[in-house]
Amino acid sequence: MSAGLEVISPGLMTSVQDRGRLGYQALGISVSGALDTDSFDIANALVGNESGNKVGTGALEIRMLGPTLKVTADSVKVALAGTATAIEVVAPEREVISACRSVTLLKGQVFRVGAVSDSAVCYLAVHGGFDLPPIYGSQSTCMSAGFGGFHGRILEKGDCLPLRQPVSGSSSQRILRRPPDPDNSPFIRVVAGPQDDYFSTAGIKTFFETGYTVSQAVNRMGMRLEGAAVTHEKGYNIASDGIVRGAIQVPGNGLPIILMADCQTTGGYPKIATVISSDMPKLGRMMPGADIRFKAVSVAEAEAVARERHERQAALIGAIERFSGSVEQLEHLLMTQNLISGVTAG
Amino acid sequence: MATPDVQYLSSGDTALTVQFGTVIERELNSRIVALGHSIAQAAIAGVSETLPTYCSLLVNYDPLVVTRDELVAQLQPLIESPPEAGDAAPAHWQIPVCFDSDLAPDLAHVAAASGLDENEVIKAMLEVTHHVYMLGFAPGQPYMGDLPPALNIPRRENPVARVEKGSVVTATGLTIIYAVPNPTGWHVVGRTPVEIFNLAREEAILFKPGDKVRLSRIERDEFDELTAQVDDGSFDMTRLRQP
Numbered sequence: 001m002s003a004g005l006e007v008i009s010p011g012l013m014t015s016v017q018d019r020g021r022l023g024y025q026a027l028g029i030s031v032s033g034a035l036d037t038d039s040f041d042i043a044n045a046l047v048g049n050e051s052g053n054k055v056g057t058g059a060l061e062i063r064m065l066g067p068t069l070k071v072t073a074d075s076v077k078v079a080l081a082g083t084a085t086a087i088e089v090v091a092p093e094r095e096v097i098s099a100c101r102s103v104t105l106l107k108g109q110v111f112r113v114g115a116v117s118d119s120a121v122c123y124l125a126v127h128g129g130f131d132l133p134p135i136y137g138s139q140s141t142c143m144s145a146g147f148g149g150f151h152g153r154i155l156e157k158g159d160c161l162p163l164r165q166p167v168s169g170s171s172s173q174r175i176l177r178r179p180p181d182p183d184n185s186p187f188i189r190v191v192a193g194p195q196d197d198y199f200s201t202a203g204i205k206t207f208f209e210t211g212y213t214v215s216q217a218v219n220r221m222g223m224r225l226e227g228a229a230v231t232h233e234k235g236y237n238i239a240s241d242g243i244v245r246g247a248i249q250v251p252g253n254g255l256p257i258i259l260m261a262d263c264q265t266t267g268g269y270p271k272i273a274t275v276i277s278s279d280m281p282k283l284g285r286m287m288p289g290a291d292i293r294f295k296a297v298s299v300a301e302a303e304a305v306a307r308e309r310h311e312r313q314a315a316l317i318g319a320i321e322r323f324s325g326s327v328e329q330l331e332h333l334l335m336t337q338n339l340i341s342g343v344t345a346g
Numbered sequence: 347m348a349t350p351d352v353q354y355l356s357s358g359d360t361a362l363t364v365q366f367g368t369v370i371e372r373e374l375n376s377r378i379v380a381l382g383h384s385i386a387q388a389a390i391a392g393v394s395e396t397l398p399t400y401c402s403l404l405v406n407y408d409p410l411v412v413t414r415d416e417l418v419a420q421l422q423p424l425i426e427s428p429p430e431a432g433d434a435a436p437a438h439w440q441i442p443v444c445f446d447s448d449l450a451p452d453l454a455h456v457a458a459a460s461g462l463d464e465n466e467v468i469k470a471m472l473e474v475t476h477h478v479y480m481l482g483f484a485p486g487q488p489y490m491g492d493l494p495p496a497l498n499i500p501r502r503e504n505p506v507a508r509v510e511k512g513s514v515v516t517a518t519g520l521t522i523i524y525a526v527p528n529p530t531g532w533h534v535v536g537r538t539p540v541e542i543f544n545l546a547r548e549e550a551i552l553f554k555p556g557d558k559v560r561l562s563r564i565e566r567d568e569f570d571e572l573t574a575q576v577d578d579g580s581f582d583m584t585r586l587r588q589p
Contacts, residue, residue, distance in 0.1 A: 023394065028484055028485045028486055028525070029485050191359060192356070193356045241365075241404065264482065265397060
């Protein structure tokens with residue numbers, strides 16, 4: 001067994017994801033990849049990894065309940081992002097490591113991410129990434145086709161995740177002192193189409209003017225919504241066409257389904273609207289029971305939002321600071337920001 | 347050839363659905379596949395990939411690099427120029443299929459629904475040169491057509507939870523060969539021992555959009571023998587390619 005991280009308990013649904021498998025949709029290969037790319041990028045930046053599309057450095061996507069892992073490598077630098085939940089070192093000595101900072105853990109240490117209550121997903125990145133073969137250029141797990149990531153599936157007890165860098169220094173760490181405030185508003189911006197003409201005027205009105213709730217039926221492929229049925233005008237079968245992440249298809253029962261990262265490449269239900277790319281990370285964080293209100297924007301508006309988001313995300317990554325890793329320096333950093341109470345909670 | 351009258355439908359801010367029509371038809375589909383190749387050759391900045399389907403081409407792009415309006419302006423001349431063959435030249439395949447009743451549980455239903463007898467259904471599937479309209483739903487899974495009008499029968503009312511890989515299924519005059527085990531709303535009329543998707547193989551995916559496929563009938567003993575060859579890795583994939 002190669003050195004890395006041994007899975008003591010796998011969590012609810014933990015999988016290796018990166019920025020996705022781009023360039024193979026014409027072959028029927030789903031894109032997959034992190035649901036919340038914003039937090040994924042922050043987690044990777046905190047451990048000093050690049051996470052651009054071409055690199056394929058996967059992190060663990062944690063859903064609701066995180067894993068318990070034992071370090072079997074000499075050392076590993078990890079960081080958690082996308083939640084205020086902390087990393088808990090449970091053996092040999094207890095220690096709490098807040099999210100949005102890196103820490104180097106040593107061979108034999110056991111750590112876990114417990115119940116995550118402020119987001120549906122969060123990301124645990126490791127310095128150097130996992131030593132897993134890229135499939136079609138990506139380490140993302142495609143569960144529907146059973147490949148990528150760790151043996152094409154979610155983690156199970158006893159798995160050992162191999163590391164590309166089985167030794168990580170502890171003298172230099174990184175921290176993001178002001179993580180972005182969670183956006184808890186129900187508004188999700190969409191561009192109408194590509195098949196909004198398949199719906200009646202009343203159906204379109206229902207879609208935009210009534211609220212929806214995220215149902216329990218939500219996974220990496222899609223998010224089923226509960227609420228008022230949207231009425232079709234031209235039936236609910238189209239000649240199957242290409243699907244993008246964020247497409248909102250409406251099957252015969254009129255209840256919208258938002259297609260997520262693992263969605264199939266093609267589908268035969270009409271799509272009333274498409275979530276703008278900038279709101280996909282927020283959508284990925286939404287948990288069952290969350291309220292959604294759709295807000296229509298033009299493509300030009302969505303493009304402007306994409307540019308703003310890109311700059312904001314670059315500024316966040318740029319705000320990540322290095323520190324020596326000593327407890328004293330960390331406490332000083334946190335005290336000056338008056339954030340210590342938020343960090344020690346939980 | 348006349349310039350097709352296309353519609354540009356927005357799929358959010360990262361993709362454009364270039365729609366050539368709404369009727370499933372080979373000529374139209376071939377233009378769509380060819381446009382995908384033209385776009386790849388043109389190497390338009392910001393375009394990450396294209397995805398051909400029956401009646402449209404999905405063009406994925408990065409809105410930080412190219413706006414929708416800039417993209418449309420660059421696509422229009424490619425649509426107006428005649429399609430280039432290039433590396434789009436279709437491959438021809440011959441795929442062995444066994445129609446024994448346990449591998450073709452819906453053959454009787456398809457026969458009844460189409461007004462043909464079972465042998466006529468099989469004959470129709472063997473006589474057609476199937477056109478691969480698109481790959482979708484699962485890796486490398488071909489959506490092929492077209493069968494004679496009698497076989498334009500509806501899908502199942504209730505999908506079945508699982509069919510095996512290699513299942514040959516039909517509905518609405520079209521045929522699919524299943525890449526991996528999956529639920530289906532179509533009718534299972536045969537099975538091939540050939541794995542149309544296998545990551546362990548150098549050429550993991552057999553078909554590409556635009557390819558031509560003929561089915562050839564094999565009996566049960568040959569099906570079993572070829573299945574064993576596929577399982578132990580000795581199956582000769584080159585025998586599937588037709589000149």
